[in-house]
Amino acid sequence: MDADAVETSNLNRQPLFGEADVGARKAAVAAARLRALRPDARIEPLDERFAAANAAALVRGVDVVIDGSDDFATKFLANDVAVAARKPLVHGGILRTTAQLLTVVPGPAGCLRCLFEDPPPPDAMPSNADAGVLGALAGFAGALMAAEALRLLAGERGAYVGRLLTFEARTARARLVMIRRREGCPACRTPAPVA
Numbered sequence: 001m002d003a004d005a006v007e008t009s010n011l012n013r014q015p016l017f018g019e020a021d022v023g024a025r026k027a028a029v030a031a032a033r034l035r036a037l038r039p040d041a042r043i044e045p046l047d048e049r050f051a052a053a054n055a056a057a058l059v060r061g062v063d064v065v066i067d068g069s070d071d072f073a074t075k076f077l078a079n080d081v082a083v084a085a086r087k088p089l090v091h092g093g094i095l096r097t098t099a100q101l102l103t104v105v106p107g108p109a110g111c112l113r114c115l116f117e118d119p120p121p122p123d124a125m126p127s128n129a130d131a132g133v134l135g136a137l138a139g140f141a142g143a144l145m146a147a148e149a150l151r152l153l154a155g156e157r158g159a160y161v162g163r164l165l166t167f168e169a170r171t172a173r174a175r176l177v178m179i180r181r182r183e184g185c186p187a188c189r190t191p192a193p194v195a
């Protein structure tokens with residue numbers, strides 16, 4: 001799901017796209033590339049933004065939510081909707097030379113909002129467009145997120161459930177921080193919807 005067009009500045013870290021795709025819709029190009037790799041896969045590209053109006057319905061229809069969005073408002077929305085729908089969420093993010101992963105599932109482990117409470121104010125954190133990002137880090141984080149999603153789909157416990165992984169690429173240092181459910185977290189105290 002993506003509501004953007006391919007830009008030249010994406011090409012260092014978004015390997016589904018090439019120079020010839022600049023200006024084309026990302027969802028359609030990505031679907032075509034994935035179909036070329038795996039013709040029998042069923043792929044439903046969505047050329048729309050994940051937003052408050054469609055988030056709950058979209059999350060209800062999937063087994064695992066994978067968040068590769070590039071802004072905090074979308075990341076917190078994905079967290080809140082996944083927690084409320086009791087669907088597993090694989091969260092990932094990159095900025096400059098750091099990647100971050102966390103998996104949120106129903107249970108005692110914490111969610112993104114248990115950890116950070118609220119998104120930072122719009123000007124507090126630079127975006128990838130402003131701060132830059134090590135291109136190879138996107139593929140690295142994406143591969144870890146894909147492996148995590150496959151574990152969850154196979155019925156295994158995720159490796160990053162309640163464990164925030166940060167990987168700093170300049171020093172090759174990885175850190176795992178335990179995230180417990182926080183009393184009073186506004187996302188986690190939302191009652192589960194009636195199925």
Ligand SMILES: [Zn+2]
Binds near residue numbers: 110111113
């Ligand atoms: Zn929470």
